[in-house]
Amino acid sequence: MYLKLLFILAVTINFGTHSCSQLVEKTNNDKKQKMNNQAGNNKTDEEWKKVLTPMQFSVTRQNGTERPFTGEYDHFFEKGVYKCVCCGKELFESGTKFDSGCGWPSFYDMKDNENIILIKDNSIGMSRVEARCAHCDAHLGHVFEDGPKPTGLRYCINSVSLQFEADTLKK
Numbered sequence: 001m002y003l004k005l006l007f008i009l010a011v012t013i014n015f016g017t018h019s020c021s022q023l024v025e026k027t028n029n030d031k032k033q034k035m036n037n038q039a040g041n042n043k044t045d046e047e048w049k050k051v052l053t054p055m056q057f058s059v060t061r062q063n064g065t066e067r068p069f070t071g072e073y074d075h076f077f078e079k080g081v082y083k084c085v086c087c088g089k090e091l092f093e094s095g096t097k098f099d100s101g102c103g104w105p106s107f108y109d110m111k112d113n114e115n116i117i118l119i120k121d122n123s124i125g126m127s128r129v130e131a132r133c134a135h136c137d138a139h140l141g142h143v144f145e146d147g148p149k150p151t152g153l154r155y156c157i158n159s160v161s162l163q164f165e166a167d168t169l170k171k
């Protein structure tokens with residue numbers, strides 16, 4: 001019984017690691033190069049400080065994390081798009097937002113996989129996947145594999161990294 005459990009555990013861990021690196025490799029191809037080519041989109045820290053609030057600067061430019069359950073979009077479910085607060089690129093859509101109960105806005109997919117880059121993050125002694133804006137390199141949050149179908153992913157994103165724009169078109 002014990003051995004069987006151990007086997008299941010090993011398989012689970014293996015699978016987790018495997019799909020995690022697949023996730024990173026799948027979305028990162030070419031994007032880093034693209035990001036480097038868009039250096040004009042980037043500002044110095046001093047320039048960012050002029051256009052961002054201290055909290056926005058701390059999260060997006062210094063990899064900070066807003067306190068859980070405090071973000072503007074944590075319990076916010078209007079229809080529209082969520083843009084990068086730094087450069088305005090469209091990152092997420094309200095249709096993929098769900099209430100994960102984790103304390104941060106959660107999405108099960110990105111709007112356009114050209115706009116977000118996923119990077120392995122081994123800081124704070126944990127193996128995680130970090131989500132950054134592919135255009136201006138803003139830190140957005142992390143991606144976990146405990147999201148709902150169809151992706152099974154949870155993009156756990158800081159509210160202050162996002163700027164919501166309501167969908168005003170009548171459909």
Ligand SMILES: [Zn+2]
Nearest residue numbers: 084087133136
């Ligand atoms: Zn950006």
